[in-house]
Amino acid sequence: MILAKNIYKSFSDVDVLQDIxxxxxxxxxxxxxxxxxxxxxxxxxxxxxxxxxxxGEVWYDEVKFSTLxxxxxxxxxxxxxxxxxxxxxxxxMSVEDNIRFPLDMFTNKTRKEKDSRVNYCxxxxxxxxxxxxxxxxxSGGMQKRVGIARSIVLxxxxxxxxxxxxxxxxxxxxxxxxxxxxxxxxxKITTIINTHDMNSVMEIGDRINLLYLGKLSWSGxxxxxxxxxxxxxxxxxxxxxxxxxxxxTALKG
Amino acid sequence: xxxxxxxxxxxxxxxxxxxFARPEKLSMYWRETVRQMYDIGIGSLIIVMLxxxxxxxxxxxxxxYQLDGTLVPNYYIGYVVRDLTIIELAPTITCxxxxxxxxxxxxxEIGGMRQKEHIDAMEIMGVNTAGYLITPKVIAALFAIPLLxxxxxxxxxxxxxxxxxxxxLVTHAEYVQGLRVFFEPYNVFMMFVKAFxxxxxLTSVSAYQGYHVQGGAIELGKASTxxxxxxxxxxxxxxxxxxxxxxx
Numbered sequence: 001m002i003l004a005k006n007i008y009k010s011f012s013d014v015d016v017l018q019d020i021x022x023x024x025x026x027x028x029x030x031x032x033x034x035x036x037x038x039x040x041x042x043x044x045x046x047x048x049x050x051x052x053x054x055x056g057e058v059w060y061d062e063v064k065f066s067t068l069x070x071x072x073x074x075x076x077x078x079x080x081x082x083x084x085x086x087x088x089x090x091x092x093m094s095v096e097d098n099i100r101f102p103l104d105m106f107t108n109k110t111r112k113e114k115d116s117r118v119n120y121c122x123x124x125x126x127x128x129x130x131x132x133x134x135x136x137x138x139s140g141g142m143q144k145r146v147g148i149a150r151s152i153v154l155x156x157x158x159x160x161x162x163x164x165x166x167x168x169x170x171x172x173x174x175x176x177x178x179x180x181x182x183x184x185x186x187x188k189i190t191t192i193i194n195t196h197d198m199n200s201v202m203e204i205g206d207r208i209n210l211l212y213l214g215k216l217s218w219s220g221x222x223x224x225x226x227x228x229x230x231x232x233x234x235x236x237x238x239x240x241x242x243x244x245x246x247x248x249t250a251l252k253g
Numbered sequence: 254x255x256x257x258x259x260x261x262x263x264x265x266x267x268x269x270x271x272x273f274a275r276p277e278k279l280s281m282y283w284r285e286t287v288r289q290m291y292d293i294g295i296g297s298l299i300i301v302m303l304x305x306x307x308x309x310x311x312x313x314x315x316x317x318y319q320l321d322g323t324l325v326p327n328y329y330i331g332y333v334v335r336d337l338t339i340i341e342l343a344p345t346i347t348c349x350x351x352x353x354x355x356x357x358x359x360x361x362e363i364g365g366m367r368q369k370e371h372i373d374a375m376e377i378m379g380v381n382t383a384g385y386l387i388t389p390k391v392i393a394a395l396f397a398i399p400l401l402x403x404x405x406x407x408x409x410x411x412x413x414x415x416x417x418x419x420x421x422l423v424t425h426a427e428y429v430q431g432l433r434v435f436f437e438p439y440n441v442f443m444m445f446v447k448a449f450x451x452x453x454x455l456t457s458v459s460a461y462q463g464y465h466v467q468g469g470a471i472e473l474g475k476a477s478t479x480x481x482x483x484x485x486x487x488x489x490x491x492x493x494x495x496x497x498x499x500x501x
Contacts, residue, residue, distance in 0.1 A: 050373055070271075077379035088374040102378045105278055160377075 001026050002047060002158060002190050007056035009042055016042050017214045020056070027188040029181055029204040033196055034211035035236060040194045041085075041162060043211065047192060048082060048160050049073055060158065078106055081151030082160040083180075087143040089135040089150070095122070096131035099150045106154065121149035125179060141172035145179065152183060158190045159183070165197040173197060177204050198237060201225065210236065226250055265461050271383035272391070272460075282389055289393035293355050297401060300354060301347055305405035308342050309334055309412030317422040327423045331431020334413035339440045343406035345492050348451035351398060352484035356459035359390055360480035363463030364473045372464075387460040391453060398452035399445050406444065443499050450491050455484040 007020040017039045024030040024047075032040045045051040047058055049065060058066045060076060068076065089098050099121055103114045122128055125145040135143055144164060151159060161180060165173035177197075181204040184191040193200065201208060205222035210233050218230045225237060226247060238244045276282045312334050320329065363386055366372050375382045410432065417423045423431075459480035466476040 045373075048377060050376060074277075074379040074381070077377055080377055080379075082374065082377040084370045084374060086370060088370040090371055091369075105281055105378065105380060154378075 001059075001061055002192065003057075003059040004043070004047060005057040005059070007043070007046060007058070008054045009039070009046060009051070010054050015214055017046070017053070017211075020211075020216055022209050022216060022219070024190055024192050025207055026190045027185060028191070028206035029184055030190070030192045030207045030209070031201060031205045032192065032194045032209050032211060033201060033236070034217075035196065038211040039214045040196075040211055044160055044162055044192065044194045048080065049077070078154060079157040080160065081154070081156035081158070083144065083147045083151050083162065083164050085163045085166055087135070087140075087147040089143055089146055091135055093134075094131065095127070095133050095135070095138070095146050098135070098146060099153050102150065102154050117153060118149075121153050124152070124183070125149045140167050141169075141176065144168065144172075144176050148176070148179060148183070152187075155187065156189060159192070161191065161193040161195075163194055163196070165195060165200060170199060173199055174203065180204065198243070201237065212236075261461075264465065265457070268383050268387070268461055268464060269457060271381060272387040272457075274381055274384055276384055276388070277380060282385065285385065285389035286393050289389050290397050292358075293351075293390075293393050294397035294400060297351055297354055297397075298404070300350060301401045301405050302408055304346065304350055305338075305343065305408040306412035306415070308346060308405075309338060309409030309414075310416035312337055312342065312409070313413035313417040314422070317417055326427075328427040328431035328434065330417055330423045331410075331413070331428040332434055333431075335410055335432050335436075336440060338406050338409040338413075339444050341492075343409055344402050344444050344447035344451060345488065347402050347405045348398065348448070348455060348488050349485055351401070351452075352455040352459070352488060353481050355394070356455045356480045356484045357477045359456060359459040360463035360466075360477045361473060363387075363460055364466035364476045365463075367464065367466050368469070368473060383464065387457070387464065390460060391456045394452040394456040395449060398455075399448040402444060402448040443495070446499065447492060447495055450495060451488045454487045454491060458484045458487060 002024040004020050004022045004024075007017055008015070009017040020043060022030075032043060034040050042051060046053045049058075053066065056066070057064060063076065065073070065076060090101070093101065096118055099118045100114055103109060103117060107114070109117070118131070119128070122130065125148050127142060127145055127149065130138065130142065130146075135146070138146070159180070164176050164180060168176065177200050180191060180193065183189065193204075195201070202222050202225070205225070208218075208220055208222065208225065209216060210218040210230075212232045217232045218228065220228060225233065228234070238247050313330055316330050316333050320327065363372075366386070372382050372386070375385065414428055418425050418428055462476040462480040462483070466472055
């Protein structure tokens, strides 16, 4: 479980986040959704410890993450995986070396054990045989999958995904969503996904948190989205006339 | 301006403090250090060789021109080229050139990693990014650059010979005599002190510029330029300070 308590964040005089209180549950895909500029990425980076909140607390289970020193933070981070919007794969390393990097840095496993773990992760994201390819030689969807493989190689307890579907076609997006969902369930990971992809919301939204102008506007699950009266949520989810008609049809039964 | 300088100084000291913290895994740092030694040392060899040969050649020709018609013996050409090279030209000019080649490269490499979120990705893994990205570069430079400077000093003396002996400005015997007279081993020590200090400055300052880059391609270009300009200024300033300290 990850808990955000009374999080405030300002850049200069601009309040980006105000009084955010969210509990992200273990073994579930917790979504942070909202329009561009709503503060999703800032919140995710605060939760991951890449940005400091102006005030407020972040808890990782029983540990108060926001007050740890940099050495204690590094200990916790070995239990954290993160998938970045642009995948953030190291260009000069092959797919295999990218996934192996955390193992090389933090474990004393033998070469054989590392190879076995890397191959398992590649198999898990359906990229068997891509070991020797470089990031520039694979598609955006494959890069995301390599990013997922790298983020789970150390068997994390917490997984952060920053817009995992951005720049991907709908089919590949669904594939990535399902992958994250199944990995979360299998390993009982606390997964936090920052997205504005509606397919993701309706497919894997175990817990959905809508940010609007830096504030938490709505929380619920995917089944409650259709019936919600929250205008901000309706505006955001059913933005196009087509989706509005679809919602009306669905509600009529 | 002073406030800005103090801000950068404080941030630089904090970054270097993190850079020299205990490594997560020594073997990974060692592997990276060896790679950097190759990049900095072998990668810069050709440019250093070219520049040092011409510096020696120009120094010899111009000193011969100044001696023409004077009572100063001709072997002084070899003597001046040797000491000028060892004390000043080899360490300073080599490191100014390396600030342009190696420094801008370090700033662009680390800055690019910052922009592509590679540094964030490493941070999330628990890697001490200042340590892993900066320390191997600094250590590699502290080994490779003094060696490059030594090569530059030898080649500059050779360049002086090639420019003055075959052209008849001075005989082989006179040039060699000049290389041998008044030799002061302390000057070689001074050359290596300068090389070490300049190597540290050009790598750490360039790394600082890249590590803290924010924004896009224009900011990355600026960081790369700043790496060269600030390194050059600090190299010249420290050259002066070392000269005062080691010759007083």
